[in-house]
Structures are given as C-alpha cells and as structure tokens.
Amino acid sequence: MANDNLGNARRAKNDEFYTQFADIQKEMNAYLDFNPDVFRGKTILLPCDDPEWSNFTKYFAQNFETLGLKKLISTSYAPNSKPLAIPHQPTLFEMDSPDFDEVKTQANGKIFTLTGDVTGDDAINVDDLQWTYLEGDGDFRSDEIKALRDEADIIITNPPFSLFREFLAWLVEADKTFVILGNMNAITYKEVFPLIKENLVWPGTKQFGGGMNMIMPTATFDPVLAGSFTISEDGAFIKNIMGVIWFTNIDHGRRHEPLALMSEADNIKFSKHKEVQGIGYQSYDNYDAIEVPYTDAIPSDHEGVMGVPISFLSKYNPDQFEILGTSDNGLVDDEFKKTPGLVQEFVDAYYASGGQGAYQAGNPTAGMYLNDVATMIYKRIFIRHRKAAK
Numbered sequence: 001m002a003n004d005n006l007g008n009a010r011r012a013k014n015d016e017f018y019t020q021f022a023d024i025q026k027e028m029n030a031y032l033d034f035n036p037d038v039f040r041g042k043t044i045l046l047p048c049d050d051p052e053w054s055n056f057t058k059y060f061a062q063n064f065e066t067l068g069l070k071k072l073i074s075t076s077y078a079p080n081s082k083p084l085a086i087p088h089q090p091t092l093f094e095m096d097s098p099d100f101d102e103v104k105t106q107a108n109g110k111i112f113t114l115t116g117d118v119t120g121d122d123a124i125n126v127d128d129l130q131w132t133y134l135e136g137d138g139d140f141r142s143d144e145i146k147a148l149r150d151e152a153d154i155i156i157t158n159p160p161f162s163l164f165r166e167f168l169a170w171l172v173e174a175d176k177t178f179v180i181l182g183n184m185n186a187i188t189y190k191e192v193f194p195l196i197k198e199n200l201v202w203p204g205t206k207q208f209g210g211g212m213n214m215i216m217p218t219a220t221f222d223p224v225l226a227g228s229f230t231i232s233e234d235g236a237f238i239k240n241i242m243g244v245i246w247f248t249n250i251d252h253g254r255r256h257e258p259l260a261l262m263s264e265a266d267n268i269k270f271s272k273h274k275e276v277q278g279i280g281y282q283s284y285d286n287y288d289a290i291e292v293p294y295t296d297a298i299p300s301d302h303e304g305v306m307g308v309p310i311s312f313l314s315k316y317n318p319d320q321f322e323i324l325g326t327s328d329n330g331l332v333d334d335e336f337k338k339t340p341g342l343v344q345e346f347v348d349a350y351y352a353s354g355g356q357g358a359y360q361a362g363n364p365t366a367g368m369y370l371n372d373v374a375t376m377i378y379k380r381i382f383i384r385h386r387k388a389a390k
Helices: 004-011 021-034 055-062 143-151 161-173 184-188 193-197 264-270 310-314 340-352
Strands: 043-049 071-076 110-114 130-133 154-157 177-183 212-216 237-241 244-248 306-308 321-326 381-385
Touching: 021 055, 021 177, 043 055, 043 143, 055 071, 055 110, 055 154, 071 143, 143 161, 161 177, 161 184, 177 184, 184 193, 184 244, 184 310, 193 321, 212 244, 310 381
Parallel strands: 043 071, 043 154, 154 177
Antiparallel strands: 071 110, 110 130, 177 244, 212 237, 306 381, 321 381
16 A cells, blocks of 8 residues: 555654755745745755755755854654664764763764854854754753754754654644645645635645655665665665655645636547546535536536545635535534434444445444445545635
8 A cells, every 4th residue: 555664664663754955945835936925035954964964954054044044953762762772873073173072972862053154264054063962862852952043033853753743733732933844745734624625725736646755764764665766876765655745834835826727518438538528527415516526537627526635635726615524533613514314324234234434333424425335435535616716
C-alpha cells in the first residue's frame, strides 16, 4: 500500500526522513512568487532539525540576505533522547570546536543562530552560523524550545511524522506562521480537519500524487525496512515516501487558481472517467451529497453538496468552494446527514451477510455507503460551490 513505509517506520519508532534541498527551495519559491517580502525582517525557527548538515538550515543560511531575514535559529534533538538507541558519532565540525563536550554531544540538543556577518567577508551565509549546546535535549515541547517558538515569526521544519498532531497543536496554540511537512492523510484527523475547514491551515503547493524523494539517515538506515531505495551521488539513501505534502498558513498563488470544470450534463456525456460517463452521479445513503470520485469530475453547476477525494485540496480555491465536512471521524454537520437508522440497517445487513468490507461494528463513520448495498469507499471531503453557499 502507498503508506506502508510510513507505517513500518512509525512502528519501528524511526520516522525521521530528511528533506532534499531542491524540494525546500521549490516550496519556498512559491511563497516568494506570491509575496516577495514574505520572509523579510522575520525571525525563522527550524526546530526538529540537524543543523550541521540540514538542508533547511543550509537553504535559509545561504539565502539569508536575499530573503531579508532578521534572524535564523535552528535546533536539534539530543541523540540519547531519540527513540532509536543508535550510537552517535559527533561530526568533525563539532569535535574541532573548543566548545565540544563529550557528555553534552550525547545528552543535549544544539542550537545554531545566524544574525549577521561574523567572518568579515561582507557576506552572510552558512559560514556565519554560530552554535552552542542547548540546556536540554531539544524536545520541541520543552520550555526552552517553546521560548524560541514564541520569539520566532515563522516556523519551518519536517517534524517526526508520528508527532505531527502534537507538533501542529504546538504551533496553533502559539498562533504561529508555519510551513511543515506531513502525510496527506493528516488532513482528515479530528485535530487537523477543523483547521482546514476554517481556512486556518491549507496544503502547500506540492501536488498530492507521486510522493516525495526523501533522505534516510545513514545511522538509522535499514535496507529491510526501507524496501526500494536509491543511492545519490554523494552516498545518501533516497526513498520515495508516498503521501508527503506541505502544510502551511502562508498564502500562495495556487490557492487562488480557479478549477476549470464541465457542467454535470457534459461530465455525463464526455467525462474520461467510467464511473461518471453515461452514468451520472450517485447519492450517498447516509449523507445528503453526491459522490464525485475525481476532482476533475466536479460538476460546475451542481448546487448541492459533493463528496470529493482528499486530493481535491491540492486544487482547492477557497474563493470557488466551501468546505463543509469530512466522512472520516464524522466531522460533518448534522444538516447534511440522512437518517442514521436507515444507513445502519444497510450496514448491519451487509456485515451480517459476511460482506468483506472494512466496516467496524459500532463505528458507522468508518466509511460511506452507496445505494442499497453497503459499499466501502475512500475518505471524502464534503464541499459545495461558493455560489451555492447560503
């Protein structure tokens, strides 16, 4: 399955996949294209990082002057505090420093800061980064890192996927601007979806399909766990991680591109999708909405509620559509639900007959059901056209 590698990594407590420089640059360029001053005068914090070689740190340090940054802060997590007990070998950079400490290199996180030219070469870049050990292990939940969070204007990082919910809550509670990586399925989490619905968080510019090629740390690399992977020219282990997208509350141009759509009649006549062409759109038994299996099959003239794949959000224009809810976790207003008893009757009959669906007894929100036969389908987001919203 698409997310097996992430699931295996979570179970092994090894979900640190590092981001490539080109992917960071491409995403940041999209925000800069929309607003060239988006980072100007800002203090940026990069927590959950490995500053000595991190591509996040490298990108923002190299572009410090071009972006007009005020301050860059990058912090790491202590090796002894990571879930996997992997022996830590300090880098030559750290060992050659007069501040090197054999105990702290294992038990303490590190903090790198950049505020100006310290080398005297009239340029501000990675050579001007200054570092020291943190007082604690660098856990983002510690008071030490919370203080850095509160100081920062923008927080950008690739947090451990297993801590995504907690990390996002950490950002939201402080009302911070951010760009972070996570799995697209997080969209339907009960802690995340309300933020999506209220237009407080949205996907970045990367398309949902195709995954992202990420770096697997050498110290934790396991070829059995990794499955298929490639090795880059510099010897890094590269793994395509499916479902990885950016989450942000920084505006970008793609959010305002209207989605070109055909009318309902034209979709039925010309759609390239066999589920729609010549058939039309089916209605759910338990929701007052029609099933739209593909984003490009959304009818332009339908005035009611539509259930669309979560990948729709990569094309979502808040000026064109209104998000109403999601099938997952039952996060949809009661006004769009049909009689629960009728739906449950279909579900119970199907389940009792030995149907092979993924229905979970006592959990009617595990899926949605079409017509008189309970048929499991994927998670759906409920939307309607803005012109139809009251």
